[in-house]
Amino acid sequence: MSTLTVLPSGKTIDVAEGTTLLAALLGAEMGILHKCEGQAKCGSCHIYVQEGRKGLSKIAREENERLDTIVGIGSKSRLACQAKVLGTENVTVELLGFGSGV
Ligand code: FES
Numbered sequence: 001m002s003t004l005t006v007l008p009s010g011k012t013i014d015v016a017e018g019t020t021l022l023a024a025l026l027g028a029e030m031g032i033l034h035k036c037e038g039q040a041k042c043g044s045c046h047i048y049v050q051e052g053r054k055g056l057s058k059i060a061r062e063e064n065e066r067l068d069t070i071v072g073i074g075s076k077s078r079l080a081c082q083a084k085v086l087g088t089e090n091v092t093v094e095l096l097g098f099g100s101g102v
Contacts, residue, residue: 002055002085005092006030017087021047021056021080025095032095038081043070045080052091057084072096 004013004024015024022045025032033044040062049056056078059067063082067073078093085091 002052002087003090004085005051005090007050007092007094015085015091017085019085021078021083021085021091021093024085025080030095032080034081036081040066040079040082043067043079046070046073046096047078047080048074048076048094048096049078049083050076050092050094052089055086055089055091057082057086059083 001017002015004015006013006025011028011030013024013028020038022032022034022038035044036042043066059078060082063079066079067077070077
């Protein structure tokens with residue numbers, strides 16, 4: 001179990017190991033786009049991981065290829081639908097646009 005902190009709202013969520021960030025956010029009724037329903041095809045669930053990157057699954061080829069197509073990508077970028085919580089450390093993410101976490 002890890003604690004997920006969502007910026008900018010600062011809301012915290014307890015997340016079980018193996019849960020994607022997208023599932024955790026939707027389960028907590030936090031607004032985040034997910035146009036392709038978690039297939040790593042749309043990029044709409046793009047977020048920034050501000051803390052605890054080692055507490056998430058590694059970036060697979062499919063996610064990496066999708067991230068390369070997104071404007072504004074940075075070293076902290078992940079797709080919420082692909083990043084799974086490992087349960088080893090707490091994670092802080094920043095939502096963008098619609099997914100402001102408010
Ligand atoms: S929901 Fe489409 S890439 Fe994550």
